Amino acid sequence: MSQKWNRLKIFSEWWRGPMSPVAETWQVPFTESAVKDLFQIKLGIRAAKITKIFNGYVYITANYWSIFFPLGLIKTIFGICKGIKTAKSEWSQKALEHAKDVAESKKADLKNLSLHELFELCNTVFQKEAEYVALNLYVGIYCFGFEYALRWLLPIFVKKCRGVDYKDLLTGFYNKSIEANVELWKSIDINAWLATYGHQVQDLDVYLPTLQDAPEAAVSLKHQLQQNSENPEEKFAATAQRRQETEEQVLANIRKWIPFGRKIFFKLLRVLQSYVSIREDRPFYYQGQAVARKILLEFGTRLVRDEKLDSAADIFFLTREEISDLADQKELFSKSIVFERKSLRQSQKDQIPPANIKEPFLGEFPSKNFSVNEKTEISGIGASKGKRVGRARIIISQADFYKFQSGEILVVESTNPSFAPLLALASGVVTDKGGALCHAAIVSRELGIPAVVGTESATVIFKDGDYVMIDGDAGVAKKVDQNFALAKI
Numbered sequence: 001m002s003q004k005w006n007r008l009k010i011f012s013e014w015w016r017g018p019m020s021p022v023a024e025t026w027q028v029p030f031t032e033s034a035v036k037d038l039f040q041i042k043l044g045i046r047a048a049k050i051t052k053i054f055n056g057y058v059y060i061t062a063n064y065w066s067i068f069f070p071l072g073l074i075k076t077i078f079g080i081c082k083g084i085k086t087a088k089s090e091w092s093q094k095a096l097e098h099a100k101d102v103a104e105s106k107k108a109d110l111k112n113l114s115l116h117e118l119f120e121l122c123n124t125v126f127q128k129e130a131e132y133v134a135l136n137l138y139v140g141i142y143c144f145g146f147e148y149a150l151r152w153l154l155p156i157f158v159k160k161c162r163g164v165d166y167k168d169l170l171t172g173f174y175n176k177s178i179e180a181n182v183e184l185w186k187s188i189d190i191n192a193w194l195a196t197y198g199h200q201v202q203d204l205d206v207y208l209p210t211l212q213d214a215p216e217a218a219v220s221l222k223h224q225l226q227q228n229s230e231n232p233e234e235k236f237a238a239t240a241q242r243r244q245e246t247e248e249q250v251l252a253n254i255r256k257w258i259p260f261g262r263k264i265f266f267k268l269l270r271v272l273q274s275y276v277s278i279r280e281d282r283p284f285y286y287q288g289q290a291v292a293r294k295i296l297l298e299f300g301t302r303l304v305r306d307e308k309l310d311s312a313a314d315i316f317f318l319t320r321e322e323i324s325d326l327a328d329q330k331e332l333f334s335k336s337i338v339f340e341r342k343s344l345r346q347s348q349k350d351q352i353p354p355a356n357i358k359e360p361f362l363g364e365f366p367s368k369n370f371s372v373n374e375k376t377e378i379s380g381i382g383a384s385k386g387k388r389v390g391r392a393r394i395i396i397s398q399a400d401f402y403k404f405q406s407g408e409i410l411v412v413e414s415t416n417p418s419f420a421p422l423l424a425l426a427s428g429v430v431t432d433k434g435g436a437l438c439h440a441a442i443v444s445r446e447l448g449i450p451a452v453v454g455t456e457s458a459t460v461i462f463k464d465g466d467y468v469m470i471d472g473d474a475g476v477a478k479k480v481d482q483n484f485a486l487a488k489i
């Protein structure tokens with residue numbers, strides 16, 4: 001039977017772009033191994049191979065028959081049910097343990113370590129991070145599964161719920177994204193903020209810099225938040241108040257024929273809500289990648305000194321095996337291969353990975369540079385209600401954060417918690433990828449700004465400075481005339 005592969009929506013937030021060679025040969029294999037081990041223990045899921053990389057992009061097996069056979073499916077369902085009581089506490093404990101492990105790794109005096117010691121330290125950091133990522137995926141089953149459950153339960157328990165949005169019951173809970181924005185808004189010392197929050201990654205690829213690597217972007221965001229944004233705590237309080245009002249409305253309309261309906265629904269709601277903050281807090285503890293990046297840059301700096309590399313960042317275009325060989329004083333590669341791999345990754349960035357692949361696959365992915373410039377309107381999922389008009393700002397990575405101005409429409413491939421300060425400044429957001437439960441959708445609802453997600457081509461159709469009208473009710477974003485826009489802004 002032909003092997004099939006697909007890109008789940010999670011990849012639009014955490015394995016978005018083509019992987020660098022060091023991520024492809026080090027981070028991805030470690031993560032796959034950790035996921036396989038944990039999911040076999042917790043859910044009885046077994047698979048020989050669950051990921052594969054095509055043209056630099058990560059895919060997951062779609063041959064579910066090889067994972068879920070009848071007895072295995074029963075064990076998986078039993079494991080999920082069993083974990084309802086333990087997943088939250090297990091995650092909380094592991095997150096704190098992982099943070100302590102990372103803190104210990106930070107204490108290492110990198111400049112006084114040998115190349116071999118640097119390699120071994122990086123190996124340990126990646127291994128610990130992979131184990132934490134695996135646990136995040138596991139607890140994510142409950143975070144998102146419970147949200148689907150609430151959407152299903154609401155019309156069963158509640159009469160006259162047509163005007164009630166179940167998502168309003170899942171907003172207004174304090175999390176690390178809100179905390180980061182509050183502390184940035186209050187901050188006097190940007191370095192202190194960066195030390196605590198600047199490690200947040202935009203992708204699970206150690207090649208990509210964080211705000212700790214680009215402090216000028218954090219300074220720009222800080223000034224704009226303090227000058228142009230209301231207190232994030234006040235925004236949060238308003239959202240929490242809206243949730244409480246929705247709860248009162250819902251509980252007042254529980255169907256009377258359901259025995260103990262109000263008590264049962266309230267208890268279920270509190271269980272579901274207990275996972276809301278975890279959903280946003282999980283990525284905050286992806287702290288090992290920033291440490292591994294510093295280790296590898298120290299490794300690269302020494303190779304530059306020895307004229308084996310042209311720049312320290314070239315280390316990210318070597319494989320794990322090549323770095324291991326260099327640590328053991330072996331020279332088995334030419335500097336020209338780094339240039340070739342950089343060029344390859346750049347060409348891969350200009351491609352659109354298809355949602356599904358069936359092997360044997362020998363073709364190329366379609367280019368992003370298709371003829372769509374004549375389009376002025378795109379549709380997606382209306383993930384947060386409201387209408388706004390503003391200038392579009394295309395943000396591809398954290399290196400672009402400094403470009404963003406308060407009140408602009410944020411146009412991105414997708415977002416994750418590292419984008420939280422931008423979302424606090426934006427008047428609306430449009431994404432290429434994602435669904436109703438993606439990060440951009442969740443945070444937009446918290447902030448009360450309109451969002452249209454999953455448009456597939458927003459970052460291609462819209463250009464910096466375009467005037468865009470976003471309709472979160474209809475799930476539409478379109479270019480508008482400047483005069484029309486200025487009259488609306």
